[in-house]
Amino acid sequence: MFDATQMFIVVAVLLTLVLFGTHIAVALGITSALGIYLMLGDVEVVLSFISNTAYEGIRDYIFAVIPLFILMGEFLARSGAARDLFNLVNRLTTWLPGRLGVATVLANAVFAFVSGVSIAAAATFSRIAYPEMKRFGYQRQFSLSCIAGSACLGMLIPPSVLMIVWGVLTEQSIGSLFMAGVVPGIVVVLAYSAYIVGTAILRPDIVGERKVALAPGAIPSADHMKHDDLGGTLFGTLLVVFLVCGVLGGIWFGFFTPTEGAGVGAVAALVIALIRGLRMKEVFEVVLSAGRSSAPLLLLLVMAQLYSRVLSMTGITGAVQSALLDTGLPAVAILGIMILIWFVLGCIIDSISIILLTVPVFAPVAAGLGYDPLAFAIIGILAIETGLLTPPFGILVFTVKAALPQENVSVGEIFRGSTPFWACLIGVIIAIIIFPQIATWLPNLGRV
Template sequence: MLLLVLLCFFLGAGLWISMSLAAVGFVAMTAVHPSPGLFLASAMWESSGSWTLAALPMFVWMGEILFRTKLSEELFNGLAPWVRWLPGRLLHVNILACGIFGSVSGSSAATCATVSKIALPELRRRGYDEGVAIGSLATAGTLGILIPPSIIMVVYAVAAQVSIVRVFIAGCLPGLLVMVLFSAYIVVWALLNPSKQPKAEPRLNFSEKLRVSVQLIPCALLIIATIGSMFVNVATATEAAGFGVLGSLVLAAVTRTLTWESFYESLKGATRLSCMIMFILAGAAFLTKAMALTGIPAALAEGVRALNLGPYGIIAILTLVYVVLGTALDGVSMIVLTTSIVVPMIQAAGFDLVWFGIFIVLLVEIAEITPPVGFNLFVMQTMTGREQGEVAMASLPFFMMLVVTVVLITLFPVTLVTGLPEYLLAR
């Protein structure tokens, strides 16, 4: 409890998250070892000297490059003709475009901002309900951290010491499930509110649809090269990240959006974000080592076991804890702050760590649209000029779809999460 109070004090005082974690770890280590500085140096080296972790800055850079291309505009135009027959019509493009862009971006905020920049003006111009448009974009933007490759997934895999590729593959079916549930809500809403639908647009024949959808080919090839290479065991996550960066540079060059200025800005943005995340991971690694030596995680795990809550009771409590944390922290901080304590509990309860990674990512998605520190709410607030409360209320129905997804993967963990990586990687 003292360490938790100390951590809250450091964070409340404005100290960097990484420094706060290291400081708390130093205090804890001092109580059990005379030379805590040696552990600090070794923990920071071990956390940052990992070849696996090299995938992180590469995926971040790939997202930064694509953020500065015309990919989102091409996605919107290419997908629009295929969803006009569905109730809700072009609102479904928000879901599909965020899912596809998220699979090559890996960032929730970048996905939300990039797709919204193109979709919102188009939907407003055509007379679509702005509340549903804002809510769908804010929540569908979170697909950037669920559909692989995902920066959050890399952070979790490194912190929990599980396979990045397994976590990536495990996120595919839950990601598709979230997209289906989002679109299902839009269909139901459109059927219940026909007066809020704009007039139907002229339909295109099949050949015209194909001609418009040619714009999707570069994006499809990039997804296949990046994700497909991992799925068929041709490349590791780090190698696939390298393919992704190369593909995104080629795509930016082909679309003529690759200038020296955009190249420099993408590199600067990727360096800034990667350094921040790796610095946090270094502080968390030292805290993890300190906690292990003090025996606190094992004691907490034993205490939880003594409560006889059962596996689902533990999951219910952790869900509440992560939702509360999400009101004040970003996803990376949530993961690195809790992994050292929570993982022993999860293992003791018999849960698969790959499954738990997807569980946490879904809770981080929920956190992204939970006030007052919901990053996607900030993005949509900035882009629409609406109050955060309005954006949050518009996102509420989609928020509930994420809650349904959490329930479903908990009830059917093998079918929806762990079964696919076991099948693909056992071949």
């Protein structure tokens, strides 16, 4: 059994490696090996433990869900699904103040159902939505913050990569986690849309209503914008909607497991992409891209499982749990400490690394405090995503900047514009803490 000094050494080594920029998988592997060695003192046992964990992890059926969902998202992204979604939503909301901002949020929400990655959404809609906003006179800061803020939906709305990683680490049902993210995702969409519409009403100059030169008495409408054929746009969007409903509905009603649903979704997405004109050369490129994205994630998950086992074996998880529970602080204060840690880490490292580092420790603490595991998972994912909009290293802000090099915009400008979206996410986190049913209602409904 570990003593306090050995626990300190393991934690200190992990934090030092991470802070000095060591790849998170390498840091977790080194720390785990060190922990086993300090506990057992035998290199052969360390090597055997690592190899057995890697073998058991890679052969786990649930691991296939990550590359399959990534493949589904890549096929649909290459087929022009994101542009179709934006164009269609924009046409349907011509009556709404700030409609291009709302269209960006709604299109991001639907696109999140097939992409599962916030950074991909930020890069995609920077190139799709921003040129239209610019052409219609939207304030640059407002436009870019709409894109950065709404990209957070990619990790909250299923099939989220963060939810898959969280489910693997905590051995929770990935299907239930997917369902738990739907209603909070809708709440975030409504909060974002309310802010955009309110801003457009109170300050119409921000959304270009005083800048666009139109005929006397005319109002900006989708007819003034360059769109693809309406029939093709509607057809492409309906295919995506049917695919999303089929995959998530099949998982929810128990027709297939999340892994099987991901396989069905990947094949259906391939068919849609081929119908929309994707060539075989591009199919090969998509498969390679999905492989490049998935391989590091699988390595991370293997190392995370090893790290999680070592934490349990060495008693570090129990020690942290006891330390927090013995402080005498109320449960909500301890939850607040965990959320604050997620905020800080979100400013420094990527979302998946944050989950790998903290969830093996935080999840047992939350269970000991009596928090529902599904509600806690959604709170954690929201808190981590909030960090992606927080200076100085909010990665979504840097992604938007990198996607539009011709604009020569500063990250400070985007950070300032993203503050209201950051506040909306904080508001939803507080709402779920007070009313955990926001996250648990839909999964529990599926069990009835």
